[in-house]
Amino acid sequence: MGENFYRASADTPVWPALATSTSAAVCVIGGGFAGLSTALSLLERGEKHVVVLEAETVGHGASGRNGGFVFGGYSLGERGLLDAAGDGRGAQLYQLTLDAVDHIRRRMTRYGIDCNATHGGIYLANWFDDERVLDDQQRFMADKLGVQWQRVSRAEFAQRARSERYFGALYEANAFHFHPLKYAQGLARALTDGGAHVYEQSRVTRIVREGEGWSVRTGQGAVHAREVVVCCGGYIERLYPKLASAILPIATYVMVTEPLGDRLKTALNTNAAIYDTRFAFDYYRPLADSRLLWGGRISIRERGAPDVARLLYQDMLKVYPQLAGTRVEYAWSGMMSYGRHKMPQLGRLPEGLWYGMGFGGHGVAPTTLSGEVLARAILGERADLDRFSQWGLPTTGGHAGLLAAQLTYWYYELRDWMRQ
Numbered sequence: 001m002g003e004n005f006y007r008a009s010a011d012t013p014v015w016p017a018l019a020t021s022t023s024a025a026v027c028v029i030g031g032g033f034a035g036l037s038t039a040l041s042l043l044e045r046g047e048k049h050v051v052v053l054e055a056e057t058v059g060h061g062a063s064g065r066n067g068g069f070v071f072g073g074y075s076l077g078e079r080g081l082l083d084a085a086g087d088g089r090g091a092q093l094y095q096l097t098l099d100a101v102d103h104i105r106r107r108m109t110r111y112g113i114d115c116n117a118t119h120g121g122i123y124l125a126n127w128f129d130d131e132r133v134l135d136d137q138q139r140f141m142a143d144k145l146g147v148q149w150q151r152v153s154r155a156e157f158a159q160r161a162r163s164e165r166y167f168g169a170l171y172e173a174n175a176f177h178f179h180p181l182k183y184a185q186g187l188a189r190a191l192t193d194g195g196a197h198v199y200e201q202s203r204v205t206r207i208v209r210e211g212e213g214w215s216v217r218t219g220q221g222a223v224h225a226r227e228v229v230v231c232c233g234g235y236i237e238r239l240y241p242k243l244a245s246a247i248l249p250i251a252t253y254v255m256v257t258e259p260l261g262d263r264l265k266t267a268l269n270t271n272a273a274i275y276d277t278r279f280a281f282d283y284y285r286p287l288a289d290s291r292l293l294w295g296g297r298i299s300i301r302e303r304g305a306p307d308v309a310r311l312l313y314q315d316m317l318k319v320y321p322q323l324a325g326t327r328v329e330y331a332w333s334g335m336m337s338y339g340r341h342k343m344p345q346l347g348r349l350p351e352g353l354w355y356g357m358g359f360g361g362h363g364v365a366p367t368t369l370s371g372e373v374l375a376r377a378i379l380g381e382r383a384d385l386d387r388f389s390q391w392g393l394p395t396t397g398g399h400a401g402l403l404a405a406q407l408t409y410w411y412y413e414l415r416d417w418m419r420q
Contacts (some may be wrong), residue, residue: 001184002305002329002331003305003330003331003332004064004065004332005184005256005291005293005329005330006059006064006065006179006180006181007181007300008330009179009215010179010181010182010185011182011185013058013188013189014200015054015058015186015188015192015198015199015200016199016200017199017200017201017202017218017220017386018053018199018202018220018221018222018223019220019221019222020220020221021221022051022197022221022222022223022224023049023132023199023223023224023225024049024050024051024197024223024224024225024226025047025049025225025227025392026039026042026047026049026050026051026174026214026225026226026227026228026229026378027051027052027053027214027225027227027229027230028050028051028052028053028229028231029053029204029207029216029224029228029229029230029232029239030052030053030054030055030230030231030232030233030376031044031052031053031054031057031059031060031181031184031188031198031200032061032062032063032231032233032367033059033063033180033184033187033233033364033368033371034231034356034357034359034363034367034370034371035052035152035229035232035356036052036058036063036064036184036187036188036191036234036371037055037143037367037368037370037371038186038229038231038356038371038374039052039191039196039198039371040107040187040190040191040194040196040377041371041372041374041375042375042378042379043109043190043195043196044193044375045276045375045379046198046293047190047375047378047379048194049196050196050197050222051196051197051198051199051225052188052191052196052197052198052199053146053199053202053204053216053218053223054198054199054200054201055200055201055203055204055235056200056203056417057200057201058184058185058186058188058198059180059181059184060235061167061232061233061234061235061334061335062233062334062335062336062337062359062363063180063181063184063367063411064178064180064184064292065180065254065333065334065336066252066254066295066334066361066363066364067174067177067254067283067284067285067293068173068175068177068178068179068180068273068285068293068364069122069271069273069275069283069285069293069364070104070176070177070178070290070346070364070365071100071101071122071172071174071175071364071365072094072097072098072100072147072172072174072175072291072327072365073094073097073358073362073365074093074094074097074342074343074344074360074362074366075338075342075359075361075362075363076341076342076343077342078099078141078144078145079139079140080095080172080342081093081094081343082144082320083306084341084343084390084391085390086145089387090144091144091145091339091387092147092387093387094147094215095145096173096373096375096384096387097365097366097367097369098147098365099299099369100365100366100368100369100372101174101175101210102156102338102401103368103369103372104118104183104364104365104368105176105286106116107186107187107190108183108186109420111186111187111189111190111193112186113172113180113182113183113186113187113189113411114186114337115178115179115182115183116182116287116288117136117176117177117178117179117182118176118178118179118271118273118285118288119176119268120176120177120272120273121171121172121173121174121176121272121273122170122171122172122175122176122177122272122273122274122275122363122382123152123157123160123161123169123171123270123272123273123274123275124169124170124172124275124276124277125157125161125166125168125169125173125186125274125275125277126166126167126168126169126276126277127165127166127167127276127277127278127281127352128167128277128419129167129348130167130311131167131168133277134151134168134169134170134296135278136190137277138151138159138170138357149170149171149172149258150173150296151168151170151171152168152169152170152171152172153346154167154168156168156258157169159269160268160270160272161267161268161269161270161274161380162266162267162269162320162322163267163319163320164269164347165318165319166276166319169274171272171307173408175273177273177345177354180364183219188195199218202218202219202220202221203218204216204217204218204239205217205218205219205332207228207230207240207353208384209237209351209352210224211388212226213225213226213227214226214227214228214352214353216228218341221334227352227354227378228352228353228354229353229354229355229356229374229378230243230353230355230356230357231355231356231357231370232237232337232357233247233335233336233337233357233358233359234249234250234335234336234337234349235249235335235359236286236336236337237284239365239382240353241372242349242393243349243357243393243395245393245395245398246340246345246357246358246393246394246395246396247337247338247339247345247396248334248337248338248339248340248396249336249337249339249357250298250335250336250337250360250361251298251299251301251302251303251333251334251335251336252295252296252298252306252313252333252334252336252361253295253296253297253303253307253308253310253312253331253332253333254293254294254295254312254332254334255290255293255294255295255305255309255313255328255330255331255332256287256294256328256329256330256331256334257293257294257323257327257328257329258291258292258322258326258327258329259291259326260292260326261290262324263290263294263323264286264290265330266322267288267292267320267322268292268337270286271286272285273285279415280297280298281296281367282294282295282296282315282316282319283295283296283393284316285338291329292316292326293325294312294315294316295312296312296315297311297315298361299333302334302335303333305331305332305373306331307330308331308333309328311329312331313326320336325402335361336359336360336361337357337358337359337360338360338396339357339358339360339391339394339396340394340395340396341389341391341394342358342389343358344357344366344370344388344391345357345358345388345391345392345393346373346374346385346388347385347389347392347393348377348385354372354374354377354378356371356373356374359401360409362381372384373385373388386406
């Protein structure tokens with residue numbers, strides 16, 4: 001069994017390792033969506049002296065392991081966002097994520113990034129036999145955020161998702177899904193084509209103040225930069241304790257089936273992606289070669305491919321029992337980074353280090369807007385960055401915080417089970 005379908009189905013471009021001492025205006029640590037988007041936003045504004053350092057390979061972390069859903073919103077959720085920021089500011093922050101979805105589309109076109117994008121929208125499927133779940137969400141999105149999600153009846157949705165599990169859905173037409181690793185690699189190519197530098201296999205070991213700037217050191221080299229941006233997500237480990245203590249690395253699981261051919265249509269008669277209304281929801285989408293990508297669950301630990309495949313196969317059959325006997329060909333887990341408040345953590349530490357992290361399980365659009373916001377701030381425009389200042393870097397409590405997160409997941413999982 002393969003471990004990562006994305007890596008198996010993408011090209012294997014190789015960017016060099018940093019093997020010398022070099023200088024840059026901005027050094028970005030992390031070759032995932034947040035780091036690459038920050039670097040590219042700087043490049044698009046005329047700052048070509050940018051270096052990106054990646055410990056493994058481009059898209060190694062959550063950016064190359066996620067479900068590939070591209071839509072608006074944050075991990076905090078729409079209601080939580082407006083509760084925290086107020087209706088006006090909350091709506092503005094939500095709009096930034098919708099702008100980011102459009103920005104991703106423009107970049108795909110501008111840089112010729114072929115990432116198997118499927119512009120078929122995304123369904124939020126109702127797991128519960130309660131029409132108020134969808135009624136309330138549809139009304140909230142329209143009244144508070146000015147967003148129109150189309151209501152789909154249970155009978156109509158059953159023609160698209162052929163399962164007795166669901167009770168209708170809401171359809172987000174502007175959303176799409178794609179191959180995230182191919183997109184990350186496309187961003188890296190755009191950077192190097194534009195004159196920036198991307199280095200793989202260049203794990204940062206130390207970040208040290210050096211006069212008015214910084215020295216960023218790897219095993220074989222160093223970057224001397226005026227500004228440094230840390231975008232390491234759930235893989236930050238012990239690099240910078242002030243930042244590491246403010247995130248929880250949380251795992252999610254993904255599997256991909258064998259090509260199903262015509263059998264796929266016995267379950268899915270749509271090219272849209274789907275997720276559901278539970279706290280710990282399934283998320284899945286059809287792939288171009290008739291495979292089904294299926295993800296879900298939340299855990300404080302990664303698992304090996306056989307365990308992930310077993311768990312998610314069981315989840316798939318709860319929804320689509322007609323797919324019994326389907327072979328799982330790929331399965332993997334990946335670490336997301338969550339702040340305690342479930343909002344992106346964007347800002348600058350008192351000592352001058354910039355950071356962008358904490359995107360949780362809803363990160364494709366927010367990492368893109370993060371790049372825009374951080375690039376503008378580095379170049380002197382802080383207005384959008386200040387919108388995120390209220391969330392800050394509260395400590396997540398280390399091992400105790402991880403245990404609390406796992407207990408919270410189990411509590412909401414039990415609550416959803418009792419409700420169904």
